[in-house]
Amino acid sequence: DAKTTQPPSMDCAEGRAANLPCNHSTISGNEYVYWYRQIHSQGPQYIIHGLKNNETNEMASLIITEDRKSSTLILPHATLRDTAVYYCIVGVSNQFYFGTGTSLTVIP
C-alpha cells in the first residue's frame, strides 16, 4: 500500500524553485523517504533519499520535518526539462510502493 499523500498536480515558473510536498504520517523509524521522477513514459529516475536529516545533491534538496511525518522536495531552479511526475516513496529495505505522484509542469 502506498504510504504517502501528494498533491496530484503543481505548476512552477521556469527558473523558480519548485517545492513538492509529501505527507507520510505513518512512517516507521527505520523507513527511508525516497523521491523519484518519471519523465513522460520513461522508467522512473532516482532523485534523492533521506532518513532523518535534510539532504542535498546535485539535483535537489530534501527537507524532512523533525517528526518525519512529512517532507518537501526542492528543485532550486526549475527548468522545462523538470516537467515530470514526481513520486514520494516511503520504504524499508529494497521494496518500494509507488503512489500516484505529483505531476509538475514547469511553465516558460
Add this chain to the structure above:
Amino acid sequence: NAGVTQTPKFQVLKTGQSMTLQCAQDMNHNSMYWYRQDPGMGLRLIYYSASEGTTDKGEVPNGYNVSRLNKREFSLRLESAAPSQTSVYFCASSLRLAGDAYEQYFGPGTRLTVT
C-alpha cells in the same frame, strides 16, 4: 554500461496467449524487480528477487510467474494473457546505498496490449 535493458519494447497479444518479458542488467546488482504501470497510475510491484535463486511476490502477482535465470537476468511470464494485463511493464535493479537504503535503476519499459 547499458544499465537495465528490456525486450521487447512493444507487444500485442490475444487473450489466452502466453509470452515472456526479458530483462537484463549489467551493473552486478543483487536485487531485481518487475512493476506494472496502468494509465494515470503509479507503479505497482509484481515480483522481486532479492538475490540470485530467490523470488518473492509483490503487490499484484496474480497471473504472472518469474524466473531469476542468473544474477543478470530476470524474466516475467504471462501464461494466459488477459485484457486486464494491458499495461506498461518496467524492470528494475537496485544498488544498496549506505545504511539500508537502495537506489533502483529502471529499464525503458515494455508496452503490452492484450486484445
